[in-house]
Amino acid sequence: MEYSGEKFDVIVIGAGIMGSCSAYQIAKRGKKVLLLEQFDFLHQRGSSHGESRTIRVAYPEYYYSTMVIESARLWEEAESEIGYRVYFKTPHFIMGLPDDKKFQSVITNCQSNSIPHCILDHLQVSERFSGRFKLPENWIGMVTEIGGVIKPTKAVSMFQTLAIQKGAVLRDNMEVEEIKSCDQSGGIWVCTSNGEKFWGRKCVVTVGAWMKKFVKTVSDQELPIQPLQTTLWHWRIKDGFEKEFSVDSGFPTFSSYGEPHIYGTPSLEYPGLIKIAVDGGNPCDPDKRTWVSTLLESSVTQWIEGRFSGRIDSTQPVFTQSCMYSMTPDSDYVIDFLGGEFGKDVVIAGGFSGHGFKMGPEVGRIVADLVLNGDAMGVELRHFKLRRFEENPKGNMKE
Numbered sequence: 001m002e003y004s005g006e007k008f009d010v011i012v013i014g015a016g017i018m019g020s021c022s023a024y025q026i027a028k029r030g031k032k033v034l035l036l037e038q039f040d041f042l043h044q045r046g047s048s049h050g051e052s053r054t055i056r057v058a059y060p061e062y063y064y065s066t067m068v069i070e071s072a073r074l075w076e077e078a079e080s081e082i083g084y085r086v087y088f089k090t091p092h093f094i095m096g097l098p099d100d101k102k103f104q105s106v107i108t109n110c111q112s113n114s115i116p117h118c119i120l121d122h123l124q125v126s127e128r129f130s131g132r133f134k135l136p137e138n139w140i141g142m143v144t145e146i147g148g149v150i151k152p153t154k155a156v157s158m159f160q161t162l163a164i165q166k167g168a169v170l171r172d173n174m175e176v177e178e179i180k181s182c183d184q185s186g187g188i189w190v191c192t193s194n195g196e197k198f199w200g201r202k203c204v205v206t207v208g209a210w211m212k213k214f215v216k217t218v219s220d221q222e223l224p225i226q227p228l229q230t231t232l233w234h235w236r237i238k239d240g241f242e243k244e245f246s247v248d249s250g251f252p253t254f255s256s257y258g259e260p261h262i263y264g265t266p267s268l269e270y271p272g273l274i275k276i277a278v279d280g281g282n283p284c285d286p287d288k289r290t291w292v293s294t295l296l297e298s299s300v301t302q303w304i305e306g307r308f309s310g311r312i313d314s315t316q317p318v319f320t321q322s323c324m325y326s327m328t329p330d331s332d333y334v335i336d337f338l339g340g341e342f343g344k345d346v347v348i349a350g351g352f353s354g355h356g357f358k359m360g361p362e363v364g365r366i367v368a369d370l371v372l373n374g375d376a377m378g379v380e381l382r383h384f385k386l387r388r389f390e391e392n393p394k395g396n397m398k399e
Contacts, residue, residue: 021364
């Protein structure tokens with residue numbers, strides 16, 4: 001195996017949104033960083049591609065809301081550095097029955113953390129959105145102004161470009177098959193399947209849906225992170241209503257609590273189309289996924305017909321996109337030191353459970369703090385520790 005001859009302060013494995021943000025943050029602090037990706041840069045085989053992701057502050061958990069607020073600031077900071085937009089602001093709207101536990105937790109969180117929000121009955125919802133949303137009489141809605149749409153592929157490219165500008169080295173088509181501690185001089189050896197070998201003082205692993213397989217290979221630890229294949233559906237807006245559902249018109253990102261848990265983004269990337277999808281998916285092996293779209297439930301088409309007053313063609317989606325989640329039992333992230341023989345030399349960040357993309361800039365900052373300083377100041381990380389799965393094998397599953 002050939003040693004590259006180049007030494008790095010940090011080697012980041014995995015160049016999706018989390019790895020790209022981490023490499024940028026590390027390079028921004030004047031450190032020499034190498035970012036490795038097993039496929040082509042900006043590929044569509046993982047969880048960091050496509051044309052829209054939601055950013056929202058409306059969370060049942062207080063610790064995510066504070067992370068979103070900081071992440072929103074960092075999104076704008078990165079945009080100012082690069083000179084173009086990837087984050088398009090628009091309100092976020094949630095809806096559901098008033099006694100839904102998660103919905104109530106979101107409201108309580110907003111109240112206790114002084115997050116501006118507005119609770120509406122079904123008539124007020126119709127008035128607020130000029131009839132574009134129609135709720136059952138026993139439902140309520142809540143609007144928060146901190147929200148928007150992020151363009152994923154463009155965003156990953158932005159952080160990779162910024163990392164390069166800060167001095168980072170980026171290499172794609174570099175599948176890492178082994179990492180090991182260096183007994184002689186300390187640090188980490190990173191070995192790829194094409195025979196190259198790199199040395200770094202520290203290492204970061206952000207391999208998305210491959211996290212469970214990768215960690216098992218390099219450390220024999222079994223992480224409870226399950227890859228899911230999910231489907232994103234795009235639906236046609238009926239003639240004459242296209243502008244009403246656009247970001248420019250103020251149409252919000254949205255989420256409907258209950259079964260099924262439906263979410264969506266306004267029309268932006270594909271004129272005349274709107275993304276409406278169901279949270280969740282089917283377990284898969286990220287290397288052997290079927291790429292077949294999830295079967296569409298009749299409840300989804302009924303929901304679309306009922307909520308949008310017939311302005312969206314609910315007959316069938318215009319097209320679908322395949323993506324992956326990396327689910328933990330409790331849907332909380334994993335951001336921690338790998339431990340074992342690696343001690344604090346290897347940081348892992350994964351298990352983002354379908355709601356991590358918006359947090360990319362903040363996760364990158366946290367990872368940089370951990371790998372360079374051994375601690376992340378100003379953020380509560382106990383919810384993301386590996387040991388929580390040892391203390392409770394079910395991972396403190398949320399209701």
